[in-house]
Amino acid sequence: MAKAGTTLGMGVSEAVAGNFIMAPFGKALAEVARNRPEVLGLTADLGKYTDIIPFAEAFPDRYLNVGMAEQNLIAVAAGLAKTGKMPYCTTFGVFATRRAYDFICIACAHSNLDVKIFAALPGITTGYGSTHQAFEDTALMRAIPDVTVIDPCDATEIMQVTHAAATIKGTVYVRIQRGNVPVVLDPKTYRFVPGKAQRLRIGKDVGVISTGLMTARALEAAERLAKDGLNVSILHVPSLKPFDADAVRAFAASVPRIVTAENHVVSGGLASLVVEALYDGGLHRPLTRIGLPDRFPECGSVPYLQEKYGLSVDGVVKAIRG
Amino acid sequence: MAVTNAPVDPAPIGFLEEKAHRLRRHMVKMASGKGQGYLGQGLDIADLLAALYFYEMRYDPADPKWPERDRFLLSTGHYSIGLWAALVECGTLRTDELSTYGGDGSRLDMSTLDSTPGVEMTGGSLAQGLGQAVGVALAHKLDKRDAKVFVELSDGELQEGSTWEAAMAGRQFKLDKLVAFIDCNGIQADGKLVLDVEPVADKWRAFGWDTMEIDGNRMAEVVAALQWARVERGVPKAVVMRTVPGKGIPTLEKREKAHFVRVGDDEWGAIADELEKTRG
Numbered sequence A: 001m002a003k004a005g006t007t008l009g010m011g012v013s014e015a016v017a018g019n020f021i022m023a024p025f026g027k028a029l030a031e032v033a034r035n036r037p038e039v040l041g042l043t044a045d046l047g048k049y050t051d052i053i054p055f056a057e058a059f060p061d062r063y064l065n066v067g068m069a070e071q072n073l074i075a076v077a078a079g080l081a082k083t084g085k086m087p088y089c090t091t092f093g094v095f096a097t098r099r100a101y102d103f104i105c106i107a108c109a110h111s112n113l114d115v116k117i118f119a120a121l122p123g124i125t126t127g128y129g130s131t132h133q134a135f136e137d138t139a140l141m142r143a144i145p146d147v148t149v150i151d152p153c154d155a156t157e158i159m160q161v162t163h164a165a166a167t168i169k170g171t172v173y174v175r176i177q178r179g180n181v182p183v184v185l186d187p188k189t190y191r192f193v194p195g196k197a198q199r200l201r202i203g204k205d206v207g208v209i210s211t212g213l214m215t216a217r218a219l220e221a222a223e224r225l226a227k228d229g230l231n232v233s234i235l236h237v238p239s240l241k242p243f244d245a246d247a248v249r250a251f252a253a254s255v256p257r258i259v260t261a262e263n264h265v266v267s268g269g270l271a272s273l274v275v276e277a278l279y280d281g282g283l284h285r286p287l288t289r290i291g292l293p294d295r296f297p298e299c300g301s302v303p304y305l306q307e308k309y310g311l312s313v314d315g316v317v318k319a320i321r322g
Numbered sequence B: 001m002a003v004t005n006a007p008v009d010p011a012p013i014g015f016l017e018e019k020a021h022r023l024r025r026h027m028v029k030m031a032s033g034k035g036q037g038y039l040g041q042g043l044d045i046a047d048l049l050a051a052l053y054f055y056e057m058r059y060d061p062a063d064p065k066w067p068e069r070d071r072f073l074l075s076t077g078h079y080s081i082g083l084w085a086a087l088v089e090c091g092t093l094r095t096d097e098l099s100t101y102g103g104d105g106s107r108l109d110m111s112t113l114d115s116t117p118g119v120e121m122t123g124g125s126l127a128q129g130l131g132q133a134v135g136v137a138l139a140h141k142l143d144k145r146d147a148k149v150f151v152e153l154s155d156g157e158l159q160e161g162s163t164w165e166a167a168m169a170g171r172q173f174k175l176d177k178l179v180a181f182i183d184c185n186g187i188q189a190d191g192k193l194v195l196d197v198e199p200v201a202d203k204w205r206a207f208g209w210d211t212m213e214i215d216g217n218r219m220a221e222v223v224a225a226l227q228w229a230r231v232e233r234g235v236p237k238a239v240v241m242r243t244v245p246g247k248g249i250p251t252l253e254k255r256e257k258a259h260f261v262r263v264g265d266d267e268w269g270a271i272a273d274e275l276e277k278t279r280g
Ligand SMILES: Cc1ncc(C[n+]2csc(CCOP(=O)(O)OP(=O)(O)O)c2C)c(N)n1
Pocket: A010, A044, A045, A046, A068, A095, A099, B041, B076, B078, B124, B125, B126, B127, B154, B155, B156, B157, B185, B186, B187, B188, B189, B190, B258, B259
C-alpha cells in the first residue's frame, strides 16, 4: 500500500477496510465460462490491471491478449461475436470509450453484437490523472443506441453483473472496480436485476439516487446522518441504460428533496438521467448533484481527489445535509 | 535569445555518461520512499535523455517556450520520471522538487502534463506522440524553421494503429527534421511483449523512414545515432534503441515485474548504493 498523499500507479488498487473480495470480475467470469463454452476473455495489455487473471488461469486457451491496441480489441471482439463467440473485453474505461468509441458504436452496437466490455478505473478510482480517469464514459456510452450501461456498487454486484451480462442481448458496458473490492451489498439477499433500480434504504427526509461505488458512500453517509436524526432514503441505480425512469419518479415522489451521487461528471450521467425522468413525468424536486465538475481532474492520491470533489463519505454527508 | 545548449563536437562521451548517471541518481531520489514507480523505464532511457539535453538539442532551459528551440516529445507519458530528471538537471525545474514526484499538488506527476515547464505534450494515453511530433515538424517546415523534432516512443506503442498512421504521414510530408527514438525495452504492462512487434527496424524501413538500430544504453552509439540523424535525406528518421529496464541498477535489471517496480521501504538505500557502485 502506498503512503498517503502520493499518486498510486495504474496497477495499484486503493486500500479498503473491512470485507472485500479480490478480483470479483475475473472470478465471476471464470464461473460464467464454465457453463458457456462460447465465452472468451480478451484484453489489450491490461490483463493484470483489469482483474481478468482468474479467468485466464482457469481457461488459458480462451484468453486472448491483443497487445496495446484498443480499437483492434473491439474490432476483433466484434468479429468473434459475429461468429458465435461471446467475448468479454477488458481495458480501462478511458481507452474503451475514448479510443475505441467508433468501433463500439458501429462494429458492435449497430449490429447488436454480444460484446461485453468490462472497463476499469471509472471516475476517480485512480490518481493517475485525466488520461486514466474515466469521468465521462457513462455519458458517451449511453448516447449509443442499444448499448446496456451498468455501474455496479461493489464486489457482490460486479459478480452478479458479470453473470447477467451473458444473458443480456447485445453490447454491454460495465464500469468495474478492481483489486480488493469492498463487499457492501449482502450476496445472500441482494439480486441485480437488469434494467431495474432498487431501494436500499427508507427514510422520509431526503432521497439519495446513486449509482456505482457512490451507493456504498451514500449508505455509509445515511448511517451517520441517522444518528443526527436525518432519515435518508436510497435508490440504487446500477443500470444507467436502460434507465428505470418509473422507479426514479416513484422514489422522487416519496421524498421532499433529492440528491444524486455518481462517480462521473454531473452532466450526461445519472444526474442528467434523473432530471430527464422527472421532467418527463412533470415532477419537481429540489436537487443537489454529487459528482465531478466540468473540468479535467488532476493527478494525486485517490483519497485526496475524492475529498476534493466531494465524493468521499464526508462529502456525501455534507451534500445530503444541504 | 541565449541558447545555452547546442551540440559541440567532438561529443564529450565521458561527460555525457556522467550526466546520464546524474539523471539516474535524480530518478532514484524521486522514487525513493515511495512504494513503487516507473523507475525501470526512466533508467532505461537515461542515456538518450542525457545525449539529447546535454549534447544534441538547441534550447534554452530558462526559456522553455523559445520558439526556435529543438523539441523533445516524450510520447510514453509514464516515463515522466526520466523527463523530470532531465529538466531538473538542465535547470528548467528545481532540484528541491524531486522529492515531490507523484505527490498531491506536485508538478512532477507520474505521467507527463504539458502544463509543467519543459514538457511538450501530455502523455499517459499512449501512442499520441508520433502524430503530434509530425504536426510540430510540419509546422516548422511550413514556417521554414530550422528546429528539429525528437520524439520517443515505446515498443508497446508500436502496437497501436495510430503510431503507423503517423509514420505514413511523416514520410508523406518528407519531414527530414523529425527523428523518432523507439525504446525497445522488451516489456509492457502485462509482462514481456504480449504481441510481437519484430522486426522493428524493418517495419520502419518499410514505412519509408531512414532507420538505424543501436544499443540505447551505450552512449557512443546514442551519440553516433544523433550525428547520423543530422544528415537530411528528405525522409524522417527512426532510431531503434535496444534498452534494459532498470539499467544501471542490477537488482532492478533482473526484476521480472519490471513494468511497475515495487520497492520495499528498506531497499532504497541498497538501490542507491548499487547505482553508485555500478558507475564505479
Ligand atoms: C492508449 C493506452 N492504452 C493502454 C494504456 C495502459 N498502459 C500503460 S503503460 C502500458 C504498457 C505499454 O507498453 P510500454 O510503453 O512498452 O510499457 P513499458 O515498457 O513501460 O513496460 C499500458 C498498456 C495506456 N496508458 N494508453
